[in-house]
Amino acid sequence: MTVNVGGQLITIPSSNTELITLYDILELDSESSIKEVEHQGDYGLNVGDYVLLQAGSSTPAEYKINVVEISRRPKSTGEIAVPRFVNAGSDRVTEHAGPIVNGVNLSDDEVDRQLVQLHRAKMDVEMDFNVEYISASGYDGDAIIDRGFKAVFPENWTVEVLSPSYLTVTDGHIVTFGRDVVIRPNAPFKAAIRITAMDFENLPAGQGLYAPGHFKVNSDIVSEGTVSLLSSASFPVGATADLSLRTSVEISKADILEVTGVVNPEINVSSTSFEITDIPEFLDDYSNRLDILNPRINFVVTNNSPLTLDVDGVLTAYKSGKEPVDCPIGAPYGTGAITVPPMSTTAFVISREPVPSNEYVNIVVSGLGDIISTIPDEIVFDNVNCTARQVPVTFELGTNNTFNAIYDAIIPLAFGSEMELHYTHEDDGWDSDLEKYNFDTVEISIDAVNSVPLFMVPTVTALGINSVDVEIEGTVAAGTLDAPSTSPLKITLRSKGSSLEGLDGIAIDFQATAKNPVTGQAMTGVNLNAAQALKLDNITIRIIGGITIDLND
Numbered sequence: 001m002t003v004n005v006g007g008q009l010i011t012i013p014s015s016n017t018e019l020i021t022l023y024d025i026l027e028l029d030s031e032s033s034i035k036e037v038e039h040q041g042d043y044g045l046n047v048g049d050y051v052l053l054q055a056g057s058s059t060p061a062e063y064k065i066n067v068v069e070i071s072r073r074p075k076s077t078g079e080i081a082v083p084r085f086v087n088a089g090s091d092r093v094t095e096h097a098g099p100i101v102n103g104v105n106l107s108d109d110e111v112d113r114q115l116v117q118l119h120r121a122k123m124d125v126e127m128d129f130n131v132e133y134i135s136a137s138g139y140d141g142d143a144i145i146d147r148g149f150k151a152v153f154p155e156n157w158t159v160e161v162l163s164p165s166y167l168t169v170t171d172g173h174i175v176t177f178g179r180d181v182v183i184r185p186n187a188p189f190k191a192a193i194r195i196t197a198m199d200f201e202n203l204p205a206g207q208g209l210y211a212p213g214h215f216k217v218n219s220d221i222v223s224e225g226t227v228s229l230l231s232s233a234s235f236p237v238g239a240t241a242d243l244s245l246r247t248s249v250e251i252s253k254a255d256i257l258e259v260t261g262v263v264n265p266e267i268n269v270s271s272t273s274f275e276i277t278d279i280p281e282f283l284d285d286y287s288n289r290l291d292i293l294n295p296r297i298n299f300v301v302t303n304n305s306p307l308t309l310d311v312d313g314v315l316t317a318y319k320s321g322k323e324p325v326d327c328p329i330g331a332p333y334g335t336g337a338i339t340v341p342p343m344s345t346t347a348f349v350i351s352r353e354p355v356p357s358n359e360y361v362n363i364v365v366s367g368l369g370d371i372i373s374t375i376p377d378e379i380v381f382d383n384v385n386c387t388a389r390q391v392p393v394t395f396e397l398g399t400n401n402t403f404n405a406i407y408d409a410i411i412p413l414a415f416g417s418e419m420e421l422h423y424t425h426e427d428d429g430w431d432s433d434l435e436k437y438n439f440d441t442v443e444i445s446i447d448a449v450n451s452v453p454l455f456m457v458p459t460v461t462a463l464g465i466n467s468v469d470v471e472i473e474g475t476v477a478a479g480t481l482d483a484p485s486t487s488p489l490k491i492t493l494r495s496k497g498s499s500l501e502g503l504d505g506i507a508i509d510f511q512a513t514a515k516n517p518v519t520g521q522a523m524t525g526v527n528l529n530a531a532q533a534l535k536l537d538n539i540t541i542r543i544i545g546g547i548t549i550d551l552n553d
Helices: 022-026 366-372
Strands: 002-005 009-015 034-036 050-055 061-063 076-081 092-108 115-135 143-145 150-152 157-163 167-170 174-177 181-183 189-199 208-211 214-230 243-263 272-275 296-303 309-318 325-329 338-340 344-351 361-364 378-388 393-396 401-412 420-428 441-450 455-463 468-473 485-495 505-513 533-544 547-550
Touching: 050 272, 092 243, 115 181, 115 208, 115 214, 157 167, 214 243, 272 401, 296 309, 309 366, 325 366, 338 344, 378 401, 420 455, 420 533, 455 468, 455 485
Parallel strands: 344 361
Antiparallel strands: 002 547, 009 533, 034 050, 050 401, 061 401, 076 092, 076 243, 092 214, 115 189, 115 243, 143 181, 143 214, 150 174, 150 214, 157 189, 167 174, 208 214, 243 393, 272 378, 296 344, 296 401, 309 325, 309 338, 309 378, 420 505, 441 485, 441 533, 455 505, 468 485
């Protein structure tokens, strides 16, 4: 029951595979970072296009410069002798008093070094301003500080009166008595004064914020006006009185609340990570080079401070078993500068190629594709420097400011000319048809119909048998959904032994590239889409050579 059949060949009727779509190949899990575009125009793509989407996990950076509490504020006393009062018979004797000088000295050597320059400042300097008289002749009656008596504060200060209400302020720094005020021994006149602002522009050298951490202001308050004594039992006609007028300034607090100048706050921006999950096996292969045409990192920064901020950092891709890949970004690294305007919410797009728009600031970084050449497990934006532009601003002290960035990685799966990846397809089960045959050569003809925008060079392995020589003729041309390509392939399997008995099928490993392997011309910029497919059509198997058929079974 064994028959030997001679002749050159037997042809098995042609067949084909089902349409092998990218949707079937990828088999995306709902948790995968790779998504299908659901709405036309999202991310500038078509429905069904694949895009790697991953939100970054980040923490807002809060920072502030504390209110400066000036530690040294010594009490100041000034005194001047008033010309002798002589009661020659009038009801009121008036003499001029002044000028009386009170030196005001404020200093601190531990000012926050985040303050770099001071031009002006809002202040909260609270002081008691007292006026009393001292008698050298035993006079112990009333003295009158006449209406119009003035205390002239420095021109670069802004003054307000807390009490009493009859004191008025003119020109922002001159305090004037609006009525006569009686003072008695051991009962001086008291006023509560607040300094609300100081200008430091024209101070002498060594004053203001004269060195990092060191603050000093030395200024004078000059008081002047007339003082009167009324004729009375304490000051009868013919009496004289020798008085000195004394003023004192005692400062209970001296705080700097807001500065106009240059500040350099410490802004600690934490790292941001993008964890990339559930990537299909054939895209995740270590040997792939995914020359992604234009990956993008989008981030929206909210800066609620008056500072212009300059930001730079390093994007690093981490993948198990591979060295980390760095991509520095920012002006110090020679890329476009990331500059965040004050009091703003600003959208940025970091991209490999320009994506200009009026809606965001585009930072072009040519090396961005390097971090995605093999799809990493995680991308981290780290070593972030966020510094204030060193120009004068008005900055409130003691208030929390926030730098908050919301990051998204948006990576359309469209490739550049250097893209390389691998995909393997198995066609098996042949042994059930050929198990009765004993032959030594098989020729397989295939029409590969391709709408995937990649050129494919196949490598074939026989399934179920080892001692086989394989020859392949042809490559698979790139195609598109609108214009699929059809490429003939011829595969010849020759036994190195006596026969190909046990041949169960073939595994075809496609090495896919964006470049035509013959011409070197590249198809770039066409996004992978769920509907793109490879179909192996008109598969014809020709068995060549002598065949032995065992009909005993």
